[in-house]
Structures are given as structure tokens and as C-alpha cells.
Amino acid sequence: MKDCLFCKIARGEVKSETVYSDELVIAFNDINPQAPVHILIVPKEHIEGVTTLEEKHKNIIGHILLVAKRLAGEKSISEDGFRVLVNSGSNAGQVVEHLHFHLLGGDRLKPI
Numbered sequence: 001m002k003d004c005l006f007c008k009i010a011r012g013e014v015k016s017e018t019v020y021s022d023e024l025v026i027a028f029n030d031i032n033p034q035a036p037v038h039i040l041i042v043p044k045e046h047i048e049g050v051t052t053l054e055e056k057h058k059n060i061i062g063h064i065l066l067v068a069k070r071l072a073g074e075k076s077i078s079e080d081g082f083r084v085l086v087n088s089g090s091n092a093g094q095v096v097e098h099l100h101f102h103l104l105g106g107d108r109l110k111p112i
């Protein structure tokens with residue numbers, strides 16, 4: 001997607017503080033962190049969000065959670081706890097229409 005911000009980040013056209021990248025996903029620090037650790041894990045393929053997921057995306061979703069586990073370990077937030085979440089649609093506050101998982105931790109998080 002030509003004008004999608006997270007596609008541009010995935011292609012390296014917009015700078016990000018990348019913490020992980022492989023053939024399927026890129027992970028980078030959120031520009032407006034809501035916790036000491038706030039990383040976005042994003043598929044390199046443009047998927048708009050949860051509502052447009054299809055059977056063929058099963059692998060990427062599982063992969064994203066495994067990357068979240070890995071990054072939580074690397075950032076030393078596994079033991080104390082962390083949150084992985086996805087916003088879907090306007091009521092949830094989704095502003096970037098390219099699927100992304102938030103990984104939050106490093107402090108006590110507000111209960112949802």
C-alpha cells in the first residue's frame with residue numbers, strides 16, 4: 001500500500017526505531033509510548049486489521065505472538081508481566097489502518 005504509514009516503515013521509507021525484523025514482520029518502538037516498553041509488532045504484508053483477517057493469515061498471527069514473547073524476554077519484562085493488544089476500529093482507538101500488535105510493559109499497567 002503506497003500511502004500506508006506502516007507499509008512505509010516496513011519498506012524503510014519512514015524511519016523507525018526498529019528492534020526486530022525478519023521476512024514476515026517488523027517491530028519498532030512506539031513514537032508515543034504508553035509504558036516504559038511500548039513496541040509495535042507489524043506484519044510486513046498490508047493487512048488492515050482484525051476485521052480483514054483471513055485463514056491464510058493464521059501463520060503470521062502466530063508468528064507475531066512468538067516475536068512478542070521473544071521481545072518481552074529481550075526487554076526483561078517477561079517475569080514481571082506485560083500486555084499484548086490490538087485495537088480494532090474507532091471505538092477501540094485504532095488510528096493506523098495496518099494491523100499492529102502493541103507490546104507494553106516495564107511498569108504496572110492500568111487494568112483494562
Ligand code: AMP
Pocket residue numbers: 005016028029030031032033040086087093094095096097
Ligand atoms: P492504534 O491506536 O492502535 O492504531 O496505534 C497506533 C500507534 O502507532 C500509536 O500508539 C502511535 O503512537 C503509533 N505511531 C504512529 N506513528 C508512528 C511512527 N511513525 N512510529 C512509531 N509509532 C507510531
Ligand code: ZN
Pocket residue numbers: 001004005006007008045046047097098
Ligand atoms: Zn500498510
